[in-house]
Amino acid sequence: MRDGSVAWTTIVGNLNRPILLRDSLLAGNVLRDLATGLPLEKKDPKSGKDLPWTVYNGAACGTPSACDNTVFWRAGSTGWRDIRDGTLSQFLGVRAGCFINILPVGGVVVEPEASSGCNCSYGYGYSLKCSVAYSPAPPAKRVVPTMP
Numbered sequence: 469m470r471d472g473s474v475a476w477t478t479i480v481g482n483l484n485r486p487i488l489l490r491d492s493l494l495a496g497n498v499l500r501d502l503a504t505g506l507p508l509e510k511k512d513p514k515s516g517k518d519l520p521w522t523v524y525n526g527a528a529c530g531t532p533s534a535c536d537n538t539v540f541w542r543a544g545s546t547g548w549r550d551i552r553d554g555t556l557s558q559f560l561g562v563r564a565g566c567f568i569n570i571l572p573v574g575g576v577v578v579e580p581e582a583s584s585g586c587n588c589s590y591g592y593g594y595s596l597k598c599s600v601a602y603s604p605a606p607p608a609k610r611v612v613p614t615m616p
Contacts, residue, residue, distance in 0.1 A: 476505035487534045489551060494532070494539060497522050499551065510554050523549055530564045535572035545595065546570060546579060559602075563595035577602040 480486075480495040487494040491502050499508045499521040509518040523532065523539050530542025540548045542564035549556050564570050565582025579600045 475503060478505050484531050487532060487539070489534055489539070490536060492551075494523065494534065499523070521551070521554070530566060530570075531568040533568050533570050533572060535577075538572065540564075540570040540572065540577065542570075546600075559600070561596050562598065562600055575604065 480498065480500070488502070489499070492508060493500045493502050493505075500506060501508055507520040510521045511517070512519050523541065532539055532541040534540065537552050538548050538550055540546065543558065544563065546559040546562050546564050547556065548558075548570075562579065563583045563586075564579060566586060567582070569580055569582040571578045571580075579602070581597055581599045583595060584597050
């Protein structure tokens with residue numbers, strides 16, 4: 469509020485630092501309306517019911533980060549969710565660090581290697597010790613075969 473008064477107050481069970489995303493707040497694992505504090509909802513594609521918009525990061529110790537339309541976190545490996553449509557994705561084989569090292573900056577996402585000193589079970593056996601940069605891909609073009 470511009471006058472300094474409290475807009476809303478509620479216990480959100482925050483496990484990580486809250487993240488501001490345009491007009492919303494990711495606190496705990498629930499995306500909330502910044503003005504009211506109420507959980508935002510999305511339609512479940514299977515049931516058609518409105519459900520709270522959540523990001524479940526598996527209670528991992530990795531700190532989430534975000535840009536305007538995507539939330540990134542560690543879920544054993546690098547995971548992210550598009551907040552526009554709720555799409556979940558994961559890049560298996562690369563494990564994010566214990567603190568914030570998935571960095572959305574200037575239209576790309578940089579993930580410098582930060583897991584080499586970790587001794588938890590996620591760090592052994594399958595994760596590559598490398599730095600990764602993700603860049604946006606152009607939309608896929610539909611190719612229609614033509615008959616000769």
